[in-house]
Amino acid sequence: MDTEKLKPAALLGQQVADSDEGGEGLAVGEIVAVIMEHRWLIAIITAVFLVLGLAWTFVSRPVYKADGLVQVEEKGGGGMAMLKDLQPLLGDNTTVAAEQEILTSRMVLGRVIEKLKLDIDVRPKTFPLIGGAVARRYKGDVPNEPLLGLSSYAWGGDLAQVDALKVPRDAFDKPLTLVAGESGSFALFDQDGDEVLKGRSGERAVSGKYEIFIARLVARPGTRFIVTKLSQEMAVMAVREKLAVKERGKKSGILEVSLSGNDIDKIVVVLDDILNTYVRQNVDQRSAEAEKTLKFLETQLPALKKEMDAAEAAYNNYRQARGSLDLNIETQSVLQSLVEVDNQIVALKQERDELRQSFTAEHPRVQAVDQRLDRLRDRRRQFDADVNKLPDTQQKVLQLARDVEVTTTLYTNLVNTSQQLKVSKAGTVGDVRIVDAAAAASEPIGMKKSAVLAVALLLGLIASLVVVWVKRSLRVVVEDPETIEAKLGLPVYATIPHSNDEVSISRRVKGKAASGELLAVAKPEDDAIESLRGLRTTIHFALMDSTHNSLLITGSSPGLGKSFISKNLSAVLAQCGQRVVIVDADLRKGHVNKEFGLRREVGVSEFVSGTASLEEIIKPTSIPNLWVVTTGQIPPNPSELLMHLRFEGLLEKLGEQFDTLIVDAPPILAVSDAAIIGRLTGATLMVARAGHHPISELEQAVKRLNHAGVQVRGFVFNDLDTNRQKYRYGYKGYVYKYSYSSKN
Numbered sequence: 001m002d003t004e005k006l007k008p009a010a011l012l013g014q015q016v017a018d019s020d021e022g023g024e025g026l027a028v029g030e031i032v033a034v035i036m037e038h039r040w041l042i043a044i045i046t047a048v049f050l051v052l053g054l055a056w057t058f059v060s061r062p063v064y065k066a067d068g069l070v071q072v073e074e075k076g077g078g079g080m081a082m083l084k085d086l087q088p089l090l091g092d093n094t095t096v097a098a099e100q101e102i103l104t105s106r107m108v109l110g111r112v113i114e115k116l117k118l119d120i121d122v123r124p125k126t127f128p129l130i131g132g133a134v135a136r137r138y139k140g141d142v143p144n145e146p147l148l149g150l151s152s153y154a155w156g157g158d159l160a161q162v163d164a165l166k167v168p169r170d171a172f173d174k175p176l177t178l179v180a181g182e183s184g185s186f187a188l189f190d191q192d193g194d195e196v197l198k199g200r201s202g203e204r205a206v207s208g209k210y211e212i213f214i215a216r217l218v219a220r221p222g223t224r225f226i227v228t229k230l231s232q233e234m235a236v237m238a239v240r241e242k243l244a245v246k247e248r249g250k251k252s253g254i255l256e257v258s259l260s261g262n263d264i265d266k267i268v269v270v271l272d273d274i275l276n277t278y279v280r281q282n283v284d285q286r287s288a289e290a291e292k293t294l295k296f297l298e299t300q301l302p303a304l305k306k307e308m309d310a311a312e313a314a315y316n317n318y319r320q321a322r323g324s325l326d327l328n329i330e331t332q333s334v335l336q337s338l339v340e341v342d343n344q345i346v347a348l349k350q351e352r353d354e355l356r357q358s359f360t361a362e363h364p365r366v367q368a369v370d371q372r373l374d375r376l377r378d379r380r381r382q383f384d385a386d387v388n389k390l391p392d393t394q395q396k397v398l399q400l401a402r403d404v405e406v407t408t409t410l411y412t413n414l415v416n417t418s419q420q421l422k423v424s425k426a427g428t429v430g431d432v433r434i435v436d437a438a439a440a441a442s443e444p445i446g447m448k449k450s451a452v453l454a455v456a457l458l459l460g461l462i463a464s465l466v467v468v469w470v471k472r473s474l475r476v477v478v479e480d481p482e483t484i485e486a487k488l489g490l491p492v493y494a495t496i497p498h499s500n501d502e503v504s505i506s507r508r509v510k511g512k513a514a515s516g517e518l519l520a521v522a523k524p525e526d527d528a529i530e531s532l533r534g535l536r537t538t539i540h541f542a543l544m545d546s547t548h549n550s551l552l553i554t555g556s557s558p559g560l561g562k563s564f565i566s567k568n569l570s571a572v573l574a575q576c577g578q579r580v581v582i583v584d585a586d587l588r589k590g591h592v593n594k595e596f597g598l599r600r601e602v603g604v605s606e607f608v609s610g611t612a613s614l615e616e617i618i619k620p621t622s623i624p625n626l627w628v629v630t631t632g633q634i635p636p637n638p639s640e641l642l643m644h645l646r647f648e649g650l651l652e653k654l655g656e657q658f659d660t661l662i663v664d665a666p667p668i669l670a671v672s673d674a675a676i677i678g679r680l681t682g683a684t685l686m687v688a689r690a691g692h693h694p695i696s697e698l699e700q701a702v703k704r705l706n707h708a709g710v711q712v713r714g715f716v717f718n719d720l721d722t723n724r725q726k727y728r729y730g731y732k733g734y735v736y737k738y739s740y741s742s743k744n
Helices: 028-037 039-059 081-090 096-103 106-116 131-137 232-242 264-322 329-356 364-388 392-426 449-474 481-488 500-509 527-542 562-575 604-609 638-642 645-657 673-678 695-707
Strands: 003-013 064-072 120-124 159-166 175-180 185-189 195-200 204-207 210-218 224-229 243-247 254-261 432-440 492-497 550-555 580-584 626-629 660-664 683-689 712-720 735-743
Touching (some): 028 449, 039 131, 064 096, 096 106, 096 243, 096 254, 106 232, 106 264, 120 159, 159 224, 195 210, 232 254, 264 392, 264 432, 329 364, 329 392, 481 712, 527 562, 527 712, 550 562, 550 673, 604 638, 604 645, 638 673, 673 695
Parallel strands (some): 492 712, 550 660, 580 626, 580 660
Antiparallel strands (some): 120 224, 175 185, 175 224, 195 204
C-alpha cells in the first residue's frame, strides 16, 4: 500500500521589499536578485571584454625603455680646483635645469638624428590589426609566406635599409610607398600613387628631385613599405616625445635620461648617442670659453708689457740723471700703501662690473662695493697729500717707482692667468659625465598580460552592470505583487511561481494535440500547482456571497498565462471532488482544447448560433469531474455572439449543472469581450505576469472593467521567478515548495 508523506523543502522566495520599511531604492538583496536575473547577460558582456583584452595583448606592440645616468658637476670640480679663481672669467655655474633643456634641445637631438638617420622612417606595410602581430612573432630567416593570398602586405622577415633619401620640400613628412620587385629591384611612388623613380638595392637611384639609396632589401616581390622623409622639426619632436629627463633626488646633480620605443636595440643605440653627443658638446663649450678668454688676455699682454717696460725705463733714466737716489724709509712706506690701495681699487672695480651684470646700481650689494671704493679713494687722496709734502725729488721718484710696481704686478697676474687658461684648455673634461651608459631591460614596460586581462575583466563587469542598470531603469514593469496591492488597492489572491515543466509542456503541445498534457496532471507536485491549491480556498470564499457560481479569468494583454491559470485551476478544483466546467470564451484565439486533446469544433459558437445543443458542447476530459466547452468554429463577430441571450443562457444552465464554472476570456485591453462576460459571472479575477507590464496597464484594465459594471475581485500574480526572489529580503509573504515521496 502506498503512503504519501508531505515534507517541506527549501524556502523559495524571501522578501522583495526594502529592508527599511517604506524606504525606496534597492536593498542589498534586491541588487543580488537583479544580478542573478541577468547573470547570463553579465557573463556574456564580461566574456566579450575578456576576448577584447586577449586581442589587445596579441595585437599591441610592446614598448621597451632604455635609460642612463648623467652627473652634472659644478664648474671647477673634478681635479680643476686650482682654476677656481678663473670662474668669473669662464661664466656662471652650471644649473641642472639648464642641462635638462640642453639635453632635449635641437642642438643635441639634431646631431643624433643626422648621424643615425632618424629622419628616414621606413616601415613594412602590414595587414590592419593582426598583420603587425603576426610579423613580430615570425622568427624565420626569409620573408614569411603571405596569409590569405595578401602578398602586398608584409607578414614578417621583410627588411628595407634606406641609408639616404632626398625629396622635394613639399614632400617632407608625407608617406611614400616603396614596392619591392624581383632580384632587389624596387619602385617608389608618391602620395598620389604616381611613380617617382625606380632602382635596385645597393645602387643610388636618382630621378628629378628624388634620390634614394637602399643598402639592403629583403622582401617578396610586391611587398610594400611606407617610407617617410621627416623634417628636422618633426624628427626632433618624434624623439622628444619618447625622451624623458628628470633629476634623481633634489639637488643631487644626477640626471636620469630614458628613451622608450618598440625596437629595444634601436633605443639603446639612440640613447647612447644622445648621451655621448651631450657630453661632447659640453666639453666643446668649456674649451671654447677658455679659448675665448685666452685670446682676450693675449691681446692685452703686449700693451701691458709695453707699459711696464716704459715705466721701468722712466724710473731708471730719472735715477741716472739725478744720480743714485734711494727712497728713505718713510717714502717706501708711502709707496707700498699706494700700490696696495691701487690694487684694491682695481679688484673692487672688477667685482662691481660683475655685480652690475646681475643687479642694478641701487642694489645693496652694488652700493656696498661703491662705499668701499669711496673709502679707498679717500685713503688714496690722503696718501697723495702725504706725497705732496715730500721734496720734489722724492715725489718724482715715488711716482715712477709706483708706476713700475703697479704695471709689474698687473703684468705678472695676467701672465699667470694666461698660463692657467692654457692648462684649462688642454685638460678640459666638461661639467658633465656619463655615470651609467644606456641600457634596456628585456621586459617591456606597461601593464603585463595578466594585468590587462584583469582590467578587461573589471571593465566588463562594470559595463555589464551599467547595461543591467539601464535596462532595469527603462523597465517600468511590475515585478512585485505588493506593488499591485499598494497602487490599485486590490488583493493578490495567489502568487504563481515560474514552472519549467509548464514551459516543456507548452513546447510539446504547440502544433499537435496531446492528451493529458496538463501540468496539474503531469506534475501535480509542481510549485505552481501548489499555489493554485491555495487559490482554490480563496475562490470558495469569493463565490459564497455571489448569486452565480461562475468565475471569469481575464488579463490586460495577451501572453500573461490566463489560460494556464484557467485550465490548471479547473483541474485542481476537480481533483478535490467538485464538478467543474471550463468555458473557453476567447472566440478569437482560444486554445484550451489543446491540453485536453479535444477538437475546437462544436462549442460556444455552435450553441449560440443554435446549431448544437448543450449536451453536444459539454465535452468530458480524462480528468474526473472536469468538463470543457470549447470555442467552436471561430466566428467573424465574436462580440455579437457573446452579447446574445443564448450565451447568457448557456452560462446559467452550466451554473445549474456544475459546482463551479470557470470562464476563460480574452484580454480586456485588446477587445471588450471580457467586459461583456464579466456582467454574467459571479466574480472576476485578473491575471498579471511578473515583469511583463507597467502598473498603468493594469490600472487601465481595471478601470475599463469597472466602467462596464464589472467589479474586479483581485489578481493572480503569475510567473514569479522564485530563484530571483530567494536573494531578496523584506518580502511580506512567503512561497514554500513541497515535494512528495512515495514509500511502499
